[in-house]
Every structure is written in C-alpha cells, then in structure tokens.
Amino acid sequence: MSRIDCAPSATLAEAQGIVNGWRDAGRRIVFTNGCFDLLHPGHINYLQRARALGDALIIGLNSDVSVRGLKGPLRPINPLPDRVVMVGALACVDLIVPFDEETPIRVISTLLPDVLVKGGDYEADDIVGAREVRANGGEVIVMPFIPGYSSSALIQRIVDLH
Secondary structure, eight states: OOOOOOOOBOOHHHHHHHHHHHHHTTOOEEEEEEOOOSOOHHHHHHHHHHHTTSSEEEEEEEOHHHHHHHHOTTOOSSOHHHHHHHHHTSTTOOEEEEEOSSSSHHHHHHHOOSEEEEESSOOGGGSTTHHHHHHTTOEEEEEOOOTTOOHHHHHHHHHHHO
16 A cells, blocks of 8 residues: 555654644644544544644544553454554644553643543533643633444444444
C-alpha cells in the first residue's frame, strides 16, 4: 500500500513541542479523545465540529492496551497503526497523540488545550481534564453526538448479519 497523507502521530513530548510552536503562532488549540475503532460518519461530523472551534485539532487516541481495558479483550477491531491512519487522514485533524492510560489526563495536563471537547451526554464538570483546562483559562465544551451512529451498534449489526 502506498503512503497515505495524514496528520502526524507524536509522542507526548513531541506533541508538547508542536503545540508550543502553534501557541507561539497564535493558534487556538482544540483537544478531544477517543478510541475511534470503527470510524463512522458520526465520528467525522463530531471531529469536524470540534476542529471548527479553533485553529488546530489534537486527537488523544487510546492505544490498543487502553481500548482493551475500556472495551474488553476483543477490542479494538482495528489496531492502533490503522486507527492512526484513518483518523489522521481526516482534513480536520492536525495531530494525533496515542496514550496507554484509561484516560487522557496526562496528555491534557501536559498540552493544556484552549478548548477541551467531549461528545455525548457528559456534564462539562465530569469530563476528564476539565478542571486543568479551565484553571489554565481554557473552555470545556460538550458536543452532542449525531443520533444513529455508534461503533458498538455497528459491531452488533455485523454480528447479527453473520
């Protein structure tokens, strides 16, 4: 397979240097996170709306170890390198930072984005990293998901069809 143009994936230390450069250039940094195991139109819409809140969108991407801890031993369906390519191929994504922990708190605390976005029915105060982002003058936004899209529902549909 030939190389696919996509956003870079970086270690946390590398990401910190990239973000510092963006800040020096006056860019507004947006952060969100997820497993993005089976990428679907709901994910794409969500990431595009998140990117519209700033000048650069960073994705904290759960590693395979992290996904297994959250979703069980049969997940992820797609390994991290494939998920990096799929998410990174979206024009709205500027940087991907994989992490092994259950939550992205270490990534958020280090990068301190201007905007922390989480999809779903969270309360803003309950979002991991909200306190740290707000203490640094940033904002926390809860963005509703588009109804009808779910990776878990997609997996169940595939199982039901076979």
